[in-house]
Amino acid sequence: MRNDAQCVIIGGGAMGVGLLYHLAHEGWTDVLLIEKGELTSGSTWHAAGLVPHFIGSLNMAKVHAYGAELYTKLEAETGMATGWHGCGAIRLAVNHEQAEWYRYVQGVLDQIGIESHLIGHEDIRQKAPLMESIDDVVLGFWTPADGWSDPTGSTNAMATGARQLGAEIARHTLVTGVSQLSDGRWRVTTDKGEVTCDHVVNAAGHYAPQVGAMSGIDVPIVSMIHQYLITEPLDAMKACEVEMPVIRDPRSSCYYRREIDSLLIGPYETRDSIPLRARRNRLEPPLPPHLARPRPVGPVVGGVGRAIPGVRRGRHQAGSQRSHHPHPGWRLPHGPGRRAPQLLVLRWRVDRHHPGTGRWEVPRPVDGPRPDRNQRARDGPPPVRPVV
Numbered sequence: 001m002r003n004d005a006q007c008v009i010i011g012g013g014a015m016g017v018g019l020l021y022h023l024a025h026e027g028w029t030d031v032l033l034i035e036k037g038e039l040t041s042g043s044t045w046h047a048a049g050l051v052p053h054f055i056g057s058l059n060m061a062k063v064h065a066y067g068a069e070l071y072t073k074l075e076a077e078t079g080m081a082t083g084w085h086g087c088g089a090i091r092l093a094v095n096h097e098q099a100e101w102y103r104y105v106q107g108v109l110d111q112i113g114i115e116s117h118l119i120g121h122e123d124i125r126q127k128a129p130l131m132e133s134i135d136d137v138v139l140g141f142w143t144p145a146d147g148w149s150d151p152t153g154s155t156n157a158m159a160t161g162a163r164q165l166g167a168e169i170a171r172h173t174l175v176t177g178v179s180q181l182s183d184g185r186w187r188v189t190t191d192k193g194e195v196t197c198d199h200v201v202n203a204a205g206h207y208a209p210q211v212g213a214m215s216g217i218d219v220p221i222v223s224m225i226h227q228y229l230i231t232e233p234l235d236a237m238k239a240c241e242v243e244m245p246v247i248r249d250p251r252s253s254c255y256y257r258r259e260i261d262s263l264l265i266g267p268y269e270t271r272d273s274i275p276l277r278a279r280r281n282r283l284e285p286p287l288p289p290h291l292a293r294p295r296p297v298g299p300v301v302g303g304v305g306r307a308i309p310g311v312r313r314g315r316h317q318a319g320s321q322r323s324h325h326p327h328p329g330w331r332l333p334h335g336p337g338r339r340a341p342q343l344l345v346l347r348w349r350v351d352r353h354h355p356g357t358g359r360w361e362v363p364r365p366v367d368g369p370r371p372d373r374n375q376r377a378r379d380g381p382p383p384v385r386p387v388v
Helices: 014-025 058-078 096-111 121-127 151-164 205-214 235-239 298-307 309-313 354-361 375-379
Strands: 004-010 031-034 089-093 117-119 139-143 168-170 175-180 186-190 193-202 224-231 246-249 254-259 262-267 316-324 343-345
Touching: 004 014, 004 186, 014 031, 014 151, 031 193, 058 096, 058 151, 089 096, 089 121, 096 117, 096 139, 117 121, 121 139, 151 168, 175 205, 193 205
Parallel strands: 004 031, 004 193, 031 168, 089 246, 193 343
Antiparallel strands: 089 139, 117 139, 175 186, 186 193, 224 262, 224 316, 246 254, 254 262
16 A cells, blocks of 8 residues: 555545546546445445436536446446446326426436436336336336446446556555644555545545544534335246336335346335434444344335336345435535545435546546536526425
C-alpha cells in the first residue's frame, strides 16, 4: 500500500469504486481506495441493481442517464461482465394525480433526450405479458433504456478499469483514524500503516457516520432496513419468451423484475423499517437479530399476486435484507466538509445513482463540467407528487 497519494477513498462499495474509476479516467492515477473487507461486501453485493431514468430533477436525470450508458460499454472496456439487462421499465399510475406527475417527468426527460412513453393497457400487456390485473391502472410510464445490473459484477468491472489505469485498491485494510495535518493535507491511519494525501473521500456507506466522526464531521444519514424476496421458479416465467421489464407498482408499493425464471419483489416499506443507530453500525457476521429477522411482506406479495397470478400460487425460495442510507432530504448527501474542504462525503443509493454520481463528483478535485446549479431557480419548487 502506498504511503502518499493525491486522494484516498474510504469504502469499496459501488460509490467508492465508481469514483476511483472516474478519477483514474481523468488522469488521477495516484489514488488509493481502502476497503476493510472485500469489495462490495457492505450494502452493494445484495442490492437489486435497478437503474431507472424516471426522475423529476433535470440534474439527477443526467446522472441516471449516464449510469445506463456506462453499463453498456464497461464490459467492452474491461473484459468483465456487468450483468447488464437492458429490459426497460414500466411505472404504473393508478390515479390522475400520478398520471400528471408522469407527464411532468416526461418533459424533464425530453430535455436530455431520454426516450419515454405514456402507454395504455394494450401496450402494458404486450410488453409485460405476465401482468393480468391492470384494470385499475390509468396508464404506464415506459422507459426503454431502463434496466438492472449485477451490483458485484459492475463494481468489480469498474475496479478493474481503475487498476488498469494505475489506481490502487487496498482490501482487508481497516481505517482507524483520519486527521488533518498542519499543512492542510490529511493523514489516514489504518491497521496496516499510514497514508498522507491531499483529499479524503468518505464513501463508507453504512459506516459513513463513524468515518466522519474520526475527523469531527457529522454525516447526516440514517441506516434503515430494506428487503426483497425471490419466488421459486414460475412456470409462466419459464414460458415467457421476452425478459419482462422492471415493474414499479404503487398498488402494492413495490417493484418487481425477472430473476432467471423467478420473480424478485422489493417492497417500499412504510413502517417498521428499524432505523439503525450509530452504535449498531459495526456489523459483524452473522447478522444481529434486529437485521436477520424478516419483515412482514404478506400484503405486498398478495398485491403482486393479483397482478401476476402465478406469484400467489408459488412459494418464495430466498430473501435478502440490507441497510440503505437515506439522507433526511432524500437527495445526494455529498460535498466537502464545512470545516475541511478537502474531505468529501459521498453516499447514495448503490443501484440507481452510483455510476453517474462518481462522474459528477470528479469535477470537485479535477477541472471539468458541473451540474446546472441554477435549475431550481428557473423551475421553481418541484410539484407535490405521490411517493411510489
